[in-house]
Amino acid sequence: MISTKGRYALRVMVDLASQDAGHFVPLDEIAERQGISKKYLEIILKTLVEKKLLKGMRGKGGGYRLTRRPEEYTAGEILELAEGTLASVACLRAGAEPCERRERCSTLPMWERFDRMVHDFFYGITLAELAAEGTDAVP
Amino acid sequence: MISTKGRYALRVMVDLASQDAGHFVPLDEIAERQGISKKYLEIILKTLVEKKLLKGMRGKGGGYRLTRRPEEYTAGEILELAEGTLASVACLRAGAEPCERRERCSTLPMWERFDRMVHDFFYGITLAELAAEGTDAVP
DNA sequence: ATTAAACCTATCTTGTCAATAGGTAAATAG
DNA sequence: CTATTTACCTATTGACAAGATAGGTTTAAT
Numbered sequence: 068m069i070s071t072k073g074r075y076a077l078r079v080m081v082d083l084a085s086q087d088a089g090h091f092v093p094l095d096e097i098a099e100r101q102g103i104s105k106k107y108l109e110i111i112l113k114t115l116v117e118k119k120l121l122k123g124m125r126g127k128g129g130g131y132r133l134t135r136r137p138e139e140y141t142a143g144e145i146l147e148l149a150e151g152t153l154a155s156v157a158c159l160r161a162g163a164e165p166c167e168r169r170e171r172c173s174t175l176p177m178w179e180r181f182d183r184m185v186h187d188f189f190y191g192i193t194l195a196e197l198a199a200e201g202t203d204a205v206p
Numbered sequence: 207m208i209s210t211k212g213r214y215a216l217r218v219m220v221d222l223a224s225q226d227a228g229h230f231v232p233l234d235e236i237a238e239r240q241g242i243s244k245k246y247l248e249i250i251l252k253t254l255v256e257k258k259l260l261k262g263m264r265g266k267g268g269g270y271r272l273t274r275r276p277e278e279y280t281a282g283e284i285l286e287l288a289e290g291t292l293a294s295v296a297c298l299r300a301g302a303e304p305c306e307r308r309e310r311c312s313t314l315p316m317w318e319r320f321d322r323m324v325h326d327f328f329y330g331i332t333l334a335e336l337a338a339e340g341t342d343a344v345p
Numbered sequence: 346a347t348t349a350a351a352c353c354t355a356t357c358t359t360g361t362c363a364a365t366a367g368g369t370a371a372a373t374a375g
Numbered sequence: 376c377t378a379t380t381t382a383c384c385t386a387t388t389g390a391c392a393a394g395a396t397a398g399g400t401t402t403a404a405t
Contacts, residue, residue: 071363072362125370137384264401
């Protein structure tokens with residue numbers, strides 16, 4: 068299950084993609100429009116800024132804006148960043164300690180195929196495509 | 207992320223599919239072979255029995271066995287049952303209260319497509335296929 | 346009667362999600 | 376220079392679920 072973190076992150080990115088590029092949008096405005104708690108959204112935006120998906124600007128006239136064009140983001144990178152991982156099972160996470168049953172695991176090939184499919188799905192969708200699907204964003 | 211519940215359930219089903227059909231396998235034996243806590247496994251097996259995926263038999267010579275042939279189970283049904291849902295986002299769960307932003311949600315179509323893909327993937331894999339992939343099972 | 350097993354109820358620990366609270370630093374406007 | 380607006384930072388909370396653990400009860404075979 069994708070948590071609200073990832074879903075909210077996507078919504079915010081789509082929201083910003085629909086705004087005037089180069090213009091800073093304050094958090095209050097985004098939270099209002101998306102119906103998300105401001106304080107909670109702050110946490111999510113923080114990580115997006117840290118990972119350079121967004122630029123934050125303080126003070127009057129400040130806010131957030133994209134650092135690239137919408138077609139240069141993928142849903143996969145946004146979700147992975149917000150969620151921490153897109154891995155479907157613990158043993159396939161990036162830093163997971165290798166499972167000692169790895170060799171004789173009859174379900175591992177399935178999980179690997181699944182993970183590849185999930186990855187390809189989300190990394191094959193750009194923010195521009197999502198923004199084109201509607202005006203507002205949920206979930 | 208699929209939790210251990212779903213993963214363990216699958217492993218147990220594969221384990222039983224590799225055993226002599228019609229023969230009852232005690233929980234202790236399965237837990238031992240799979241390296242899973244007996245007590246925790248008990249909880250998982252309980253739901254599999256309730257949903258008729260397994261037959262439990264008490265007393266000496268008792269244990270668990272499949273109720274159908276391995277090719278008549280799909281990974282999807284086992285996972286969905288153990289996990290409670292396979293839905294990737296909360297708003298797509300079976301009994302979810304309808305989201306009021308549903309109409310103007312630009313990400314919903316993506317989630318719906320994703321869910322369909324996930325469903326088709328897991329429901330397209332039979333227990334017989336999994337059991338054929340290896341001898342033992344993990345994760 | 347004894348033993349092997351499933352079944353049942355309750356409890357525990359740990360961790361994460363989702364959110365809240367309250368402050369600090371930077372940029373602009375007047 | 377002061378006030379305002381904004382992002383940024385640290386800490387805490389409450390609810391809930393994951394992942395077990397403990398101990399007792401019932402059923403079936405020997």
